Amino acid sequence: MIKWLLAWRYFFKRPISILAITAVTLCVFIVLVVMTVMNGLVRDFKQKNHDYAGDCIIEADSLVGFGYYEDFIDLLLKQSYIEAVSPVAKGVGLLSGPGGVRNIGIEIHGINPILHSQTTNFGQTLHYQKQTVSDVFRPQYAPGRNGCVVGIDLMGFRKPSDGSYYHPDNPIPLELVVNAFPLNIKGGLQRSLDLVSTKSFYYSDDSHSGLVRVDGAVVYVPLEQGQILCGMDVPIKRISSIHIKFKKGVSGRASVGQVRQLWADYAAQNADKPGGDLFANVHVQSWQENRRSVIAPMEKEQTMMTMLFLMLGVITVFIVFVVLYMIISHKSKDIGILKSIGVSISDIIWMFLLFSVFIALIGALLGSAAGWGFLYKVNDIEDWLYEHYEWQLWNRSVYAIGEIPNKVEMDVLAVIIGSTILACMIGATVPSLQAARKKPVQSLQVNQL
């Protein structure tokens, strides 16, 4: 019983416990904020990549692409675990405004808008035609003309302040000229009338995927026109990739494996046809594998952050250790007294452990509350800083971040609080063990000096 009473009294009577609580509070606060923001960014970024790519991608390494895709798509659609499939023809090109002003390097994506928005999140990235995806290539101001969907950052609609975009009520009439470099089936430039194929499109909508490299580079055109522009229409029709969406509830990993098997069989069957050699460049990947090159650095950063904050955790343990060490050496006399009246060693250790748990609990509580409050307001704080001091944590003209992620996850919070308590208990164990081991007379004499 006495351990509870004394732990409680020590906790309230010693100014030093306020210092310990402050240290714990600060650590919990920092770790919670950084973990939340970092996790949020990574999760958000992964989600955007998943949205962009679909669940599974069959993709050619080379710009030449591959043929005989139509039969394979039919085959895919017969599979019970597949929900939707979208072929995409990709190529590189230049985009210029009327009169040839301003050439920008772009990626041309020829898509079927309906299939593509069934397979990926394409439809939701649109601004004007979210509800009418099938008409996305028919400009509202001139439905008869060839429309194109432009990555939003190519349009310069971005407000630097908070990273949001503004749109006129209706799409502005704008003619865009796409120059592409059509490749023949051998991978050389096609020598038809001209080395470059050129076509005018009319801006009908823009696409906002949230991925800088996509929004700043991709121009979507109808699949057939993409194929023509990139020389993928002769002598056999070719595409660059097939995006696949699986049915809800099926295992992504297993399904990718099945698709991989299907593809291997199909490629083997058709390898002897003209252009069959192109199959050698084609890979079947899950969206994670496909987007690895962009996701991996982000994950590395997250791991590094976690490591850094683990070190912070070590410092917390050390601070608690120092504080408890000081308290215990101050309380050496008390330990001697307690032992002389028959309090057991385990009770003395428990007393200091309880004391450290009080510190951990209060510190974790305060830190979590402060962190939660800070995160709740972080976007307001950032806006305010930008308005008054033009200072931004992430420059919105560089980073594709709308808002700073601020949703505290309960499991992260639980882990932080749990490890705080553990850390504090570890910090308390060593000095209390040391103190409890002394003979009562020794502890009593120390204080008389």
Added chain:
Amino acid sequence: METMIKAQNIKKSYKMGKTRLDVLRGVNLTIEKGRFVAVVGASGSGKSTLLHILGALDRPNSGSVFYQKQDLAGLRWGKLNHFRNKEVGFVFQFYHLLDELTVLENVMAPAMASTSSLGWFSLRSKTRKKAHQLLDRFGLKERLCHKPYELSGGERQRVAIARALINEPPLLLADEPTGNLDSRTGHGILEALKELHGEGQTIIMVTHDERIASQASRVIRLIDGKVQE
């Protein structure tokens, strides 16, 4: 008469660098139940050391202490705590009260020490009553909720005695309970001890004051690390 505690050839020395300080050089003692024994000796003669060893707060280098035929050296962990908690009450020369607890809580501390949190609920009111009685007896009725540092030396020493008695130990060990007090206050403490002795309490008291020692029923002198009566 029944033997309460018996010391056999107790030796204790301290190493101070290369020299060895022999404090106790073979102390033999037998103290019967119900005695009021005074241990006297010059400062540094090892009185406190002896008392600590008798109270199992320290161990001798050699020799043994028998408490009612039980060898203290054989006590481990739980048994040792039980001995310190229930069998002896120790009154220190420098009071040694817990500053974080009130007077009342200090007196109840030994009772709290030996009960679990749950057990405490059933014992609480009984212990509290006993603590009240003891403090009342030593004239501290008004100071129950004070902290030790708010009390005078004599008051603190009386709290310490009350604490030593709360578990009704058969043996009371007091290390110069009057040493830091003026003669009048010291006299009050002595009267209280004599009264306890009158009720049958076995007491071993260390003092360097012959006048106080003469009040005891038996006087033991520590000279050159040995007992002379």
